Amino acid sequence: MNTRYFATMALFVLTAATAFAGAKPGFINIDLTTVENGAPADIKLRLPLSLAGVLAPQIQGAMAEVRTAQGDVNLRDMWAQIKNAGPMRLVDVSGPDANVTVDTTDDHLVVRVDSADEGRVHIQVPLALGAVFFENDTVDVPAMLSALEALSGQDLLTIEGDRVNGRIWID
Numbered sequence: 001m002n003t004r005y006f007a008t009m010a011l012f013v014l015t016a017a018t019a020f021a022g023a024k025p026g027f028i029n030i031d032l033t034t035v036e037n038g039a040p041a042d043i044k045l046r047l048p049l050s051l052a053g054v055l056a057p058q059i060q061g062a063m064a065e066v067r068t069a070q071g072d073v074n075l076r077d078m079w080a081q082i083k084n085a086g087p088m089r090l091v092d093v094s095g096p097d098a099n100v101t102v103d104t105t106d107d108h109l110v111v112r113v114d115s116a117d118e119g120r121v122h123i124q125v126p127l128a129l130g131a132v133f134f135e136n137d138t139v140d141v142p143a144m145l146s147a148l149e150a151l152s153g154q155d156l157l158t159i160e161g162d163r164v165n166g167r168i169w170i171d
Contacts, residue, residue, distance in 0.1 A: 026152060032159070032166030079130040119162030129156055
């Protein structure tokens with residue numbers, strides 16, 4: 001895993017949240033610090049949620065690609081089962097080069113990777129954010145708006161690691 005991957009993932013969440021948040025008052029915020037080749041770089045954005053009309057076609061296309069790439073995996077059903085199972089450890093891999101765990105708490109999906117090559121990365125995402133991406137077969141803008149509005153004031157994504165740190169939130 002590299003810093004560009006996490007920055008891209010953060011920007012995807014940012015773009016998706018912005019595209020489906022509608023013309024409601026408020027802002028999507030991103031605050032990331034990445035380190036590449038020993039040099040830190042800061043990414044700070046604060047964008048009005050009203051950019052939805054501009055970005056909606058790109059997000060519609062990205063979500064269609066995700067659904068096509070998933071093949072036979074039904075992400076909607078998988079997400080519902082994970083969310084309804086309650087707090088638990090989903091993945092626990094220990095090896096000489098890396099340790100990976102994926103857990104759920106009452107409210108979050110928590111991924112921890114400790115890799116000899118890539119360093120430490122801990123990611124936390126609210127389970128409610130899954131409603132934005134996985135709980136409908138098609139992109140349902142009103143449902144996504146409701147899910148994002150319900151998350152206002154909470155972190156949509158938190159990343160802590162050796163090469164990237166930051167968060168994305170709506171206020």
